[in-house]
Amino acid sequence: MTVIDGTLKLDPEEARRVRQERLERIGRWVLPLAIMILAIWLWDRICVWNEIPRYILPRPGVVLSTLYNDAGLLFSALLVTLRITFLSLLLAVVGGVGLAVLFAQSKWVEMSFFPFAIVLQVTPIVAIFPLINIYVDNQTTKLLLCAWIVAFFPILSNTTLGLNSVDRNLRDLFKLNGATRWQQLRYLRLPAAMPYFLGGLKIAGGLSLIGAVVAEFVAGSTGQSSGLASRIIEAGYRLNAPRLFAALFLISLTGILIFLVLSLISHLILRRWHESALKQER
Amino acid sequence: MMREQVVQGRAAASDLLALRGVGKVFSNGVTALSDVGLTIREGDFLSLLGPSGCGKSTALRLIAGLSTPTSGVLDWRGGGSLDRANIGFVFQEPTLLPWASVFDNVWLPLRLKGISRANAASAVNEMLARVHLTGFENAVPRELSGGMKMRVSIARAMVTKPRVLLMDEPFAALDEITRFKLNNDLLELWQDERFTVVFVTHSVFESVFLSNRVVVMAARPGRVFDELAIEASYSRDEAFRTSPDYAALCRQASDVLVNAINSTAGSHHDGH
Numbered sequence: 001m002t003v004i005d006g007t008l009k010l011d012p013e014e015a016r017r018v019r020q021e022r023l024e025r026i027g028r029w030v031l032p033l034a035i036m037i038l039a040i041w042l043w044d045r046i047c048v049w050n051e052i053p054r055y056i057l058p059r060p061g062v063v064l065s066t067l068y069n070d071a072g073l074l075f076s077a078l079l080v081t082l083r084i085t086f087l088s089l090l091l092a093v094v095g096g097v098g099l100a101v102l103f104a105q106s107k108w109v110e111m112s113f114f115p116f117a118i119v120l121q122v123t124p125i126v127a128i129f130p131l132i133n134i135y136v137d138n139q140t141t142k143l144l145l146c147a148w149i150v151a152f153f154p155i156l157s158n159t160t161l162g163l164n165s166v167d168r169n170l171r172d173l174f175k176l177n178g179a180t181r182w183q184q185l186r187y188l189r190l191p192a193a194m195p196y197f198l199g200g201l202k203i204a205g206g207l208s209l210i211g212a213v214v215a216e217f218v219a220g221s222t223g224q225s226s227g228l229a230s231r232i233i234e235a236g237y238r239l240n241a242p243r244l245f246a247a248l249f250l251i252s253l254t255g256i257l258i259f260l261v262l263s264l265i266s267h268l269i270l271r272r273w274h275e276s277a278l279k280q281e282r
Numbered sequence: 283m284m285r286e287q288v289v290q291g292r293a294a295a296s297d298l299l300a301l302r303g304v305g306k307v308f309s310n311g312v313t314a315l316s317d318v319g320l321t322i323r324e325g326d327f328l329s330l331l332g333p334s335g336c337g338k339s340t341a342l343r344l345i346a347g348l349s350t351p352t353s354g355v356l357d358w359r360g361g362g363s364l365d366r367a368n369i370g371f372v373f374q375e376p377t378l379l380p381w382a383s384v385f386d387n388v389w390l391p392l393r394l395k396g397i398s399r400a401n402a403a404s405a406v407n408e409m410l411a412r413v414h415l416t417g418f419e420n421a422v423p424r425e426l427s428g429g430m431k432m433r434v435s436i437a438r439a440m441v442t443k444p445r446v447l448l449m450d451e452p453f454a455a456l457d458e459i460t461r462f463k464l465n466n467d468l469l470e471l472w473q474d475e476r477f478t479v480v481f482v483t484h485s486v487f488e489s490v491f492l493s494n495r496v497v498v499m500a501a502r503p504g505r506v507f508d509e510l511a512i513e514a515s516y517s518r519d520e521a522f523r524t525s526p527d528y529a530a531l532c533r534q535a536s537d538v539l540v541n542a543i544n545s546t547a548g549s550h551h552d553g554h
Binding site (some may be wrong): 170183188 | 377379395424442479
């Protein structure tokens, strides 16, 4: 809160703290970046020193040029994967929040159905997929279902927790004012669950991408999908390591972007009131 | 002690609520209240004073209708129950919606009755002015001090113009200077609007300063021990707070409270 200008005399302790804070601010960006650059340089050197052929481990420069040369192929594949990812995330939000609201209506409903959600969550999706493959014909539906199963649980479980974590006195207040069940949900429980939901959403965002890619992988052997995962499989068969790396790079970049966007959304919604989004003030 | 006293400066008021033989036993076997008899009159500022565990908060929840008595009756104006719309409740914590602005928090009770923001605006703004919070409409609770949050809480309870205001140790967590200020403001509001207050506290000084009646409760089991009429005239201000009259009344109340606590200590051998 203090305005630090040239005329303000700081004692050594405070000056040290200001220096420390400034260093940390810079370090937070510079350090990971430096390590990343060092790692890429080392990767390049290892390829050169050991004369590793490009179909085993391509140099970073080769990966980059592949990304550029194969851009048409790779980005159209990325679009396919993204479509599955976002659709499944959307369905996970609708399904997760919808089920959580249903569970919140009655302890009995929650007790009866929550175990099923857990079973769905703990069973590895790769093991379920062959069944989905038998029962579902449509390729997109298959992938969506797969990614949805992976992504919906964090939203469901977090939102359920949030809906049930309402201050007792606030509940009494609503009761005293004759609030209907719907009003209590709309004005009290849903807003109270928001931080929990957003936490679940951040996890689900990453999981829906993983779900989409894994589903494509499993479907790849049977299917005609054309997402990034099938490009990776294809490149693997052809020992096209540069394209494999380029596709991998795109997938992790997508994951990072999804995480950043969801973090930003969360910050914007919570910044005024929730502890997690507040800057420390002393 | 002077049970049926007409407080000076106030007309003999009609009964609003009578608790007759009210008891509350929780499912864990604890008797929170036993055979409580108490009459609350229209326009009373009645304090329930007692040590912790004497059931004063339980009594308040019963009056609010948040809980039902195990035995006995609550008799509103000689029959029937009071519409909840006529009750305002202030909790020990401010209990605000942390995501909502000050305006929206005060609007809430009206909103739950289906009154739109535009239609509620004049009532909300008037109430905010009454608790000296004009200009803070758009602040969220975390941007306010403890005292200001409590003011919002009071404004929210009063925005529906309830006939009865129930307060559960509302100022216990505040520092003394803030508490004095809020005491003064609450009295001012009460004198202007003439609603009935039931005020739970464990502070002798606060109860004597605010009330025209102090009901002292004892614990194990929770029960009414005695009642004091505080016959000082309103308006009470800072001068009253330092007057010999106030000191004498506090001493009187203190003695009764000590007796109430001793009566508890004498009857409890359970060794906890």
